[in-house]
Amino acid sequence: MKIDFANLTKAYLENRKAIDRAMSNVVSSSRFIMGEEVQELEKQLQQYTGSKHAITCASGTDALILAMMALDIKPGDEIITSPFTFIASAETIAFLGAIPVFVDIDEATYNIDANQIEGKITKKTKAIMPVSLYGQVANMDTINNLAEKYDLAVIEDAAQSFGATYKGKKSCNLSTIGCTSFFPAKPLGCFGDGGALFTDNKALSDKIKSIRVHGQTQRYIHKYIGIGGRLDTLQAAILIEKLKHYDKDVKRRQIIAKKYDEYLTEYTTIPIIEEHNTSVWAQYSIRVKDRNNVQEKLKEKGIPTAVHYPRPLHLQECFEYLGYKTGDFPIAESVSDEIMSLPMNPYLTAEEINYIAEELKKTL
Ligand SMILES: *Cc1c(COP(=O)(O)O)cnc(C)c1O
Numbered sequence: 001m002k003i004d005f006a007n008l009t010k011a012y013l014e015n016r017k018a019i020d021r022a023m024s025n026v027v028s029s030s031r032f033i034m035g036e037e038v039q040e041l042e043k044q045l046q047q048y049t050g051s052k053h054a055i056t057c058a059s060g061t062d063a064l065i066l067a068m069m070a071l072d073i074k075p076g077d078e079i080i081t082s083p084f085t086f087i088a089s090a091e092t093i094a095f096l097g098a099i100p101v102f103v104d105i106d107e108a109t110y111n112i113d114a115n116q117i118e119g120k121i122t123k124k125t126k127a128i129m130p131v132s133l134y135g136q137v138a139n140m141d142t143i144n145n146l147a148e149k150y151d152l153a154v155i156e157d158a159a160q161s162f163g164a165t166y167k168g169k170k171s172c173n174l175s176t177i178g179c180t181s182f183f184p185a186k187p188l189g190c191f192g193d194g195g196a197l198f199t200d201n202k203a204l205s206d207k208i209k210s211i212r213v214h215g216q217t218q219r220y221i222h223k224y225i226g227i228g229g230r231l232d233t234l235q236a237a238i239l240i241e242k243l244k245h246y247d248k249d250v251k252r253r254q255i256i257a258k259k260y261d262e263y264l265t266e267y268t269t270i271p272i273i274e275e276h277n278t279s280v281w282a283q284y285s286i287r288v289k290d291r292n293n294v295q296e297k298l299k300e301k302g303i304p305t306a307v308h309y310p311r312p313l314h315l316q317e318c319f320e321y322l323g324y325k326t327g328d329f330p331i332a333e334s335v336s337d338e339i340m341s342l343p344m345n346p347y348l349t350a351e352e353i354n355y356i357a358e359e360l361k362k363t364l
Contacts, residue, residue, distance in 0.1 A: 001355050002302040006185045007345040011249075014347075015241060022237040035233030041240050042196075048163075048243065051173040051198035053205035056231035057212055060159040060181025063195040064092040064129075066229055067155050067177040070207045073098050073126055080120050081129040081157075082112040083312040083324075084332040089131050089157045090313045100322065101125070102314050104329040108272045110285075110339075111138035113331075117146055127153040132161030132171055134308070135187060135253075135280040136273055140166055140174045147176075155179060159195075160282035162188050163250050167276045172198040177208075182231075182239060187253070187280040188246055190235040252346035253281040256353060260284055260342065263357035267364050283308050287338040294340065294363045301359045306341045 004010070012019060026035060038056055045054035057063050073079065075097030081089050083102040090100035101120050106113045112130050128147055130138035137156070147154045154175035158164075161171040162180045172178030180186075182194030199205050207224070210217055215226030257279070261270050269287040273279045285308060288294045295305045312332040314324035326333065342356060 001352065003304060003343050003348075003352055003356060004345070005304040005306065005343045007347045008184055008189070010347045011189075011242075011345070015245065018241045019238055022241050023234060026233050026237045032233050034230060035236070037233050037236040037240060038231055041231075041236040041243075044240065044243055045196055045198070048246075049170040049173040049178070049198055051170075051178065052200040053198065053202065055197045055205060055208045055212065056236060057195045057197060057229045058231060059193040060157075060179060060183060060186075060195040061088045061092060062227065062229040063159075063179035063181065063197045064088060064155065064157060065095065065227065066208050066211055067179050067197055068092065068096050068098070068127070069211050069224075069226070070204050071127060071153050071155075071177070076124060077126040078122060078124040079127045079129055079155075080112075080117055080125060082131045082133070082332075083314045083329050084110060084309065084335060085131040085133060085157065085313065086159070086309065087313065087316070087318075088159070089129060090319070093129070094319070098126070099124070100313070100319070102324065102329060102332075104331050105335065106139075107331050107335070109136060109138070109274060110134065110335060111136065112143075114139035114142035114146075117143065121146070121150050121152075125150065125152060127155055127176075129155045129157055130175075131157040131159075132164060134271065134285055135161050135164050135282040136271075136277050137161055137164055137166040137171050137174065144175060153177070159183075160186060161280055162186070163246060163280045165278045171280075172196075173200075176201070177204065182235065187250065187282050188239070188242060190238050190242070192232070192235055194231050194235045194239065196231075249346040250280050253344065254278070256344065256346075256348050257281045257284055259350070259353045260357065263353070264360070267361050281344055283341040284344045285339050285341045287335070288340050288364065289338060291338060291340055294360070297363045298356075298359060303356050303359055304343060307339060308341050309339075310336055312336050
């Protein structure tokens with residue numbers, strides 16, 4: 001058997017006619033930049049998340065940059081985030097000259113340990129950036145309470161969690177600004193780069209919209225320093241089609257995760273989803289001791305795996321200047337050594353899941 005990790009081809013083929021039509025409409029109208037599909041998608045994203053304002057942009061990375069620019073994050077400001085995430089979370093903080101301040105993760109969910117955040121708040125702290133890793137939101141109540149107490153913004157890095165819920169409320173709509181990504185392999189992916197920001201604050205939304213287009217308020221009149229960070233009309237048109245089936249995709253991912261759980265619970269550390277959360281399963285990640293060996297053996301059986309992420313951010317060369325060292329965040333470090341993601345996409349069959357689980361058990 002040959003298993004496809006994310007099966008993006010199938011996602012297209014399942015819905016080919018509608019997507020082709022949507023793309024063709026954009027191409028024949030030639031409205032490649034800020035065509036009507038962009039606004040239409042933003043409206044639908046608002047409805048989907050319950051957020052008052054949705055602003056699309058060129059990528060999840062740009063969403064984080066736009067969020068911090070709109071919040072006036074300046075060089076020297078401190079932003080508290082997780083060391084166990086994709087580089088973009090902390091990289092964008094550093095890109096703006098601000099300082100990523102790491103807090104270790106919770107061993108059960110792999111998200112930032114909200115109970116350790118308060119100890120890291122200083123006079124320079126401007127925001128907290130929890131990451132909703134693998135599709136599950138962090139402990140937002142604790143984080144939002146701290147933010148209120150110390151007058152901080154909260155930016156949810158929801159690149160992996162669009163559609164997830166926390167106490168019945170949608171990810172992206174849980175804090176000052178939520179940022180997501182439509183990178184092809186994310187749960188809701190387009191056919192290239194794409195992203196979006198969410199906020200209930202009209203002034204912030206207006207400012208983000210302006211900064212997204214070089215800080216302009218009218219054509220060639222520039223109020224802010226901005227970026228060229230728009231979402232292509234083509235990607236918006238594709239996302240409108242994919243959003244129609246997204247709840248079904250999420251449901252399938254959840255069913256697949258449950259099957260994995262049943263097969264594997266006795267053999268390895270399976271993911272833990274907190275009772276008040278639902279996950280969209282961007283990844284299904286387990287912990288294995290002899291990871292290289294397990295990956296190699298599975299590969300021989302046609303089962304691709306991946307590691308999200310092999311090295312925590314405080315130990316990356318690009319962050320050497322921050323002065324962290326091995327041992328600073330022991331949980332992030334040990335999880336990085338053992339974490340391994342299994343194939344996860346809405347199209348895995350019962351047979352494939354069984355095969356993956358049986359082959360994996362042989363290696364443990
Ligand atoms: C993918 C990802 C990003 C960046 O999104 P892009 O669209 O690839 O720029 C940021 N944060 C996290 C946690 C991600 O997984």
